[in-house]
Amino acid sequence: MRNAxxxxxxxxxxxxxxxxxxxxxxxxxKAVVVGGLGPRGVVATASYEARVFGVHSAMPMAxxxxxxxxxxxxxxxxxFYRAISDQVMALLRALSPLVEPLxxxxxxxxxxxxxxxxxxxSARLTGVRLRTDIxxxxxxxxxxxxxxxxxxxxxxxxQAKPNGLVLIEPGTERALLGPLSVRTLPGVGxxxxxxxxxxxxxxxxxxxxxxxxxLVRLLGKAHGHGxxxxxxxxxxxxxxxxxxxxxxxxxxxxxxxxxxxxxxxLEVQRLADRCVRxxxxxxLSGRTIVLxxxxxxxxxxxxxxxxxxxxxxPAVVREAAARLLDSVDTTGGVRLLGVGxxxxxxxxxxxxxxQAAGEHTLGSEEEAAAVPEEPxxxxxxxxxHSWRPGHDVRHASLGHGWVQGSGLGRVTxxxxxxxxEPGRVRTFRVDDPDLEPADPLPLVPVxxxxxxxxxxxxxxxxxxxxxxxxxxxxx
Numbered sequence: 001m002r003n004a005x006x007x008x009x010x011x012x013x014x015x016x017x018x019x020x021x022x023x024x025x026x027x028x029x030k031a032v033v034v035g036g037l038g039p040r041g042v043v044a045t046a047s048y049e050a051r052v053f054g055v056h057s058a059m060p061m062a063x064x065x066x067x068x069x070x071x072x073x074x075x076x077x078x079x080f081y082r083a084i085s086d087q088v089m090a091l092l093r094a095l096s097p098l099v100e101p102l103x104x105x106x107x108x109x110x111x112x113x114x115x116x117x118x119x120x121x122s123a124r125l126t127g128v129r130l131r132t133d134i135x136x137x138x139x140x141x142x143x144x145x146x147x148x149x150x151x152x153x154x155x156x157x158x159q160a161k162p163n164g165l166v167l168i169e170p171g172t173e174r175a176l177l178g179p180l181s182v183r184t185l186p187g188v189g190x191x192x193x194x195x196x197x198x199x200x201x202x203x204x205x206x207x208x209x210x211x212x213x214x215l216v217r218l219l220g221k222a223h224g225h226g227x228x229x230x231x232x233x234x235x236x237x238x239x240x241x242x243x244x245x246x247x248x249x250x251x252x253x254x255x256x257x258x259x260x261x262x263x264x265x266l267e268v269q270r271l272a273d274r275c276v277r278x279x280x281x282x283x284l285s286g287r288t289i290v291l292x293x294x295x296x297x298x299x300x301x302x303x304x305x306x307x308x309x310x311x312x313x314p315a316v317v318r319e320a321a322a323r324l325l326d327s328v329d330t331t332g333g334v335r336l337l338g339v340g341x342x343x344x345x346x347x348x349x350x351x352x353x354x355q356a357a358g359e360h361t362l363g364s365e366e367e368a369a370a371v372p373e374e375p376x377x378x379x380x381x382x383x384x385h386s387w388r389p390g391h392d393v394r395h396a397s398l399g400h401g402w403v404q405g406s407g408l409g410r411v412t413x414x415x416x417x418x419x420x421e422p423g424r425v426r427t428f429r430v431d432d433p434d435l436e437p438a439d440p441l442p443l444v445p446v447x448x449x450x451x452x453x454x455x456x457x458x459x460x461x462x463x464x465x466x467x468x469x470x471x472x473x474x475x
Contacts, residue, residue, distance in 0.1 A: 002148040006112040009145040009153035013162040015105035017047035026422035031071035038255040074390030080440040098239045110239035139443035149235035173233035178205040207231040249340025257333030271339040276314040285310035289320035292338035310345040387411040394438035
């Protein structure tokens with residue numbers, strides 16, 4: 001392990017929800033929940049104001065509504081989040097060639113590889129400057145952890161949340177880890193945590209006291225050895241700039257179970273096309289087609305077929321998915337469908353698939369993100385469902401706004417922009433010719449050329465850094 005805290009972990013604070021609050025002045029300081037809004041939707045992100053009520057990511061949306069009935073519930077705007085993520089990742093890549101993105105809002109950076117830091121002081125200065133730059137460019141806040149390993153840097157950023165910076169000085173790692181829960185360590189989920197708890201092990205200190213042999217007996221050789229090493233703060237994993245994509249997939253959960261076999265087949269075809277759009281967008285092809293079906297009783301079936309060579313032909317993927325569907329009994333109803341492609345390559349073998357008839361044209365690439373898709377209804381949606389809560393609109397005379405809700409042939413819009421005061425609310429017919437979907441507005445106004453660097457989004461000094469141990473800094 002290194003002798004300087006030159007590995008940085010950045011985690012944007014409640015990213016989707018924070019972006020929505022920054023975009024919508026009327027929601028700032030209020031509980032905001034982003035995710036699928038259907039009966040079977042799940043929470044993608046909850047603002048810190050919503051977390052006070054117990055709402056958290058991956059929670060069923062129905063449960064979130066019971067806990068926080070007065071929160072604002074919005075559908076995700078993936079294109080908007082990706083644009084902000086691109087700005088953040090560009091700032092990270094300016095620090096080092098070794099940036100390992102984990103998701104849209106999270107990444108490791110090897111500061112030593114880019115010459116951005118070589119000791120505690122330079123690492124702390126780089127972390128403070130990065131947080132300031134992120135706020136200036138995006139208007140949002142992120143938490144930074146700095147340590148001598150990836151595991152410790154991530155633990156540090158968790159302790160820095162929200163909107164802080166924690167630096168773990170080399171030599172203090174064991175004292176920091178000791179009293180923490182075993183669930184703090186990577187790879188210790190609910191099942192492993194419960195298994196260790198039944199053995200009387202609840203803290204990292206107790207893992208060390210139990211010894212490596214006992215860990216191996218409880219968890220098996222590979223997991224036991226690895227967990228014991230992490231408990232001793234040993235983590236030699238490097239920051240890897242390119243993470244290999246193992247598969248590309250899409251799936252939808254339906255508000256009402258689908259019983260019509262023809263409808264199920266059409267949904268599988270649509271998902272196959274979406275999957276190929278993502279595949280092509282990533283410049284990849286694949287050999288193995290995977291179909292996922294979750295039935296009415298929550299039983300989940302997975303079927304796969306491996307082709308003779310990699311393809312990105314939508315007709316081939318559709319045909320393979322249809323063949324896989326033929327082997328699945330959907331009589332009782334289907335609540336979720338998914339189509340994926342694995343065995344990825346960066347080339348295709350079109351000559352192997354001449355049996356696919358005709359040319360097929362796909363639309364624009366759909367957004368991919370590590371959050372649940374918005375559920376699709378089992379039947380054709382009425383027109384007003386196209387006005388999704390939280391999405392941007394423009395009125396011919398009233399200007400830019402966002403959808404607060406829709407139903408019964410009406411859509412309610414709040415007219416405001418990121419740099420305006422909280423705006424007024426108006427209701428229109430869903431087919432009002434003066435109202436149309438719009439692109440998101442930037443959170444930070446772009447300065448005219450020649451005015452110098454980006455201005456701070458809040459116009460003032462940065463928030464106080466928070467943290468633990470000797471590494472916590474104020475800035």
